[in-house]
Amino acid sequence: MPKITRELGPGDPVHLHVRAALDVRLAALRAHEPGTRSGEDAEDLHQMRVAVRRLRAMLKAARPFLDRETADGLRAELGWLGRALGPVRDLDVLIERLTTEAAHFPADERAAVDTLLAGLHAERDTARAALRKALDSRRYRRLLKALAAEAASTEPGPPVDTLAALSGLVRAEFARLARAVAKAGPEPEDEVLHALRIDGKRLRYTAELARPLLGKKIRVLLKATTDFQDLLGEHQDACVAQDRVRALLAAHGEVIDFDLAFVGGRLVEREEARRVSCRAGWWAVWDTLERTGRSVL
Incomplete structure (x- = not known):
């Protein structure tokens, strides 16, 4: 199904505005997936998680203008993806926060902080392995396909x-x-x-x-x-x-x-x-x- 390529205005149906916004957020999710997989830049994971949250919020707010069963199903699956992304992101934030806080401590105290944070690094490694497994799953691929279908749908909404x-x-x-x-x-x-x-x-x-x-x-x-x-x-x-x-x-x-x-x-x-x-x-x-x-x- 063709995507909307023109700028939408007040005269366009609300469901088209919603689906155009879904398409933008889905593009952001996909754009940050490679960096999320590699872990080279924590910002990619952050932006992918934000895209998931925005998609879920939009689907919930716009339920009156979409097929409710479809919207609720997509929200549930995005919730699953968010739970896969969350632990790694939360640990990234925490490790960076505590490391930055200790940057001006004396050398012996910084060494103690490194010892203290060793458990968080191990926990993040475990969470990252689980995240990669989720991104490699058929469930994730089905979710992307379903989001793309909804964003491209021409199913009419209420007048x-x-x-x-x-x-x-x-x-x-x-x-x-x-x-x-x-x-x-x-x-x-x-x-x-x-x-x-x-x-x-x-x-x-x-x-x-x-x-x-x-x-x-x-x-x-x-x-x-x-x-x-x-x-x-x-x-x-x-x-x-x-x-x-x-x-x-x-x-x-x-x-x-x-x-x-x-x-x-x-x-x-x-x-x-x-x-x-x-x-x-x-x-x-x-x-x-x-x-x-x-x-x-």
Whole structure:
């Protein structure tokens, strides 16, 4: 089936806008697959994982305009792929974060950090082997084929006003996030902030779907949403880093080398400072996003 080669406008059906966006994200996924396989540049894995998340968010938001059984099936399979990509990416981020943090430590302390991180490197090797197996599987090839078929499909969607429909998708995600924030309150648990970050991503990815039609005002919303997501992402990274360092120390048993315990404590202390700083600033970032959303949607 032929792909859409012209620029779409407000007069084009919403399902064509959705499928064009799916095609762009599928192309990104495929473009970063070789680098993800080789592991030469961690950014390829990051971008492939982002493409998967954007595809899933688009398929969920656009369910009213696609065949729901097909969209839900694709989302489920993309969830499987995301779970294959996630462990390696998370370990890449954690190892780089802790290594960078320790770069200015004295030489003996850096050596202790290397010892501490040896377990993470081994864990990443195991996760990478599982990832390569997933990318070599028939299941993965079937998923790519199914995504390409949906992106190229000419199956008609429901007769709706395209601009209003896409705007409605963004408003629905914004309202969902606003309700979650209201329920969380200004001092939520760390796990709740992590959930809000995920909701923020869904808003961002849905807004990206509408960006070609909504123009400047949606770009303002995207900027505020990205700031919200980034701050909560830093908060989550700090929480994870603390927990993993503590677990690495615990794995050495009750009798532990002094240098190892010392550098582990330094790393935990720094991550705790970041966690506290992010918690102190997240409500102001949300306030900006809320005001932006209510003014443009």
